Amino acid sequence: MSRLVIVSNRVADVSKSVQAGGLAVALADALRERGGIWFGWDGTIVADDVAINVTVNQHDEVETATLPLNQRDYDEYYVGFSNNVLWPSFHYRLDLGVIDSKSIEGYRRVNQRFAQSLAALLKPDDLVWVHDYHFIPLAAELRALGVKNRIGFFLHIPFPPPDIFLAVPEQMWLARALFSYDLVGFQTASDTSNFIRYVLERAEGEQPSETELRAFGCTTSVEPFPIGIDVDAFRAMANTPKAEEQIQRIHRRSMASSQIIGVDRLDYSKGLPDRLRAFRRLLELYPENRKAVTLMQISPPTREDVAAYSDIRQELEGLSGAINGEYSDFDWTPVRYIHRAIPRDTLAALFRGSNVGLVTPLRDGMNLVAKEYVAAQDEDNPGVLVLSRFAGAAEDLVEAILVNPYDTDEVALALQRALTMRIEERRERHQALIGRVREHDVTNWRESFLDKLRKSRHPRADETAR
Structure with missing residues (x-):
């Protein structure tokens, strides 16, 4: 069985017993069943001149691999682009967005650094599951490094209609980056439809089937996977x-x-x-x-x-x-x-x-x-x-x-x-x-996504879709 690699902004402490019902325990259970890595930010902020290194810890069949952020990265990637641009915009609150070119640069930079650190940990048959808006371009950065694994992405927040997404800085770059994933999952049929409409209307995309989209020289599977609870x-x-x-x-x-x-x-x-x-x-x-x-x-x-x-x-x-x-x-x-x-x-x-x-x-x-x-x-x-x-x-x-x-x-x-x-x-x-x-409980959500990802490998004209 292929290992599972989960990427999220924060990494759960899998050494502790997590209270039942949460998303963290569902993902941790999947890692324990398959073996694998949970990769992400460790929640700490270090000085800008401190070297950023990966810390790997082993917990039975599960590894956690974490990196700190320096103050500049935290301000630009996390507070800046992720939470002052993407979060309000994807929640239809363009009036609350704070656009700053430095924050966009920080978002790119952190995704590049995380991709470099993650690529060194991957095995050829690992299944990679990336979570949420912090890491939209992560697969594109991994493809640029030659990673050919199956990579899936799940967006936990809404995806806005095309007219709102158009107001997001670098929105075409973000859309292109999503086509470096083999599978892109959304919470609802409405969110899925919003993304499909944007690609067809603004990116000259094609829809070969109900669950496939083609644009930017790549094909990806696109489906709703409503998340649930235990x-x-x-x-x-x-x-x-x-x-x-x-x-x-x-x-x-x-x-x-x-x-x-x-x-x-x-x-x-x-x-x-x-x-x-x-x-x-x-x-x-x-x-x-x-x-x-x-x-x-x-x-x-x-x-x-x-x-x-x-x-x-x-x-x-x-x-x-x-x-x-x-x-x-x-x-x-x-x-x-x-x-x-x-x-x-x-x-x-x-x-x-x-x-x-x-x-x-x-x-x-x-x-x-x-x-x-x-x-x-x-x-x-x-x-x-x-x-x-x-x-x-x-x-x-x-x-x-x-x-x-x-x-x-x-x-x-x-x-x-x-x-x-x-x-x-x-x-x-x-x-x-x-x-x-x-x-639609959490197990159904997890297994249906992973089952679809295992079957979703699309030939790519450009593995560096950036």
Whole structure:
């Protein structure tokens, strides 16, 4: 069996037991089954004059191979092009993009360096799986070094429509680089269609078959692979004596009879201020919910060195304070805002104990919180999922209450509908949703991608498509 080589911006610590349900454990399991390497940044930043060397560690059948970034690389590759250009642009937020020629140079430079370090570790029959927007040009750099392995790429975030992608600096270079992969995977059919449309309309491409694209002298396979969760593992965490104790403790401490929960990284793509405005509108339109419903919003910090993230934190804290100031009473606080990471087993219990899961990103590649909320529910008395139409998960989870997160009144109405839904309808919706979540679980995602990659070797007129 060929070794598997996984490339991602950050490398999981495979020496520790990772809590069940996460993406990291699914990838680590694949590496343990096949043997291989997990390659990426080690999370450290060194001085610009320090030599960059690979550190290799062996953990049974799995190796981790990591590199540090120097301060210049971190500023230009990671903060600059990856998170100030690609992230906002791919989430349809061109207004938040910060274009700087140095950041583009840094993005190229780091991908070249990572390719050089990775190429030295590869064996001829290794299967290489590259993850996410940080490494779009990595295969092109590997091909330039003579690497002929099968290489697949999976984009975890959305791929924007052609008109938005056109505004991304060096967008044609990025599109060309994707044709150095044998397989390019997206979260949804919509994302896949956006990429195909760009190639056909702007790159004079051809589509020999439904899942193949030809452009820049190369052919690649292009398909959606909706990512999922480990359903049984997450359900098990939500259904333990410890979880039940946590649920009862939460209910004892809260005077409210119902709880709405939102769990999102503190990110402008998640629509958090819009969510709080919708909850405030719920209290305005349906006053019977005052003292009866609480919104618990858990938003761990992320990328605090990017200005847009500190802005969203200030706005969210201001809104939650304003709502609590206007509506709270001695024995009831409408918004419980938690700005720190919560252990996954605690989240599972919180999901199970919440009447409504509120997942309303303005744009999201998939959103696994929606699937985790469904998995955690008590089948006899399930909660209701209110889901943004602009989350990738909405393409599959059609039995959720789907909403436009920009429409405050629509979300407020959906919350009222969810809070008052009859148990028969809740059970019917949940039964359909849990079936869909099981069908597209994380194992199905992983194995379907790798199976397709093993079969996707395309002859190349130009192995250095750059």
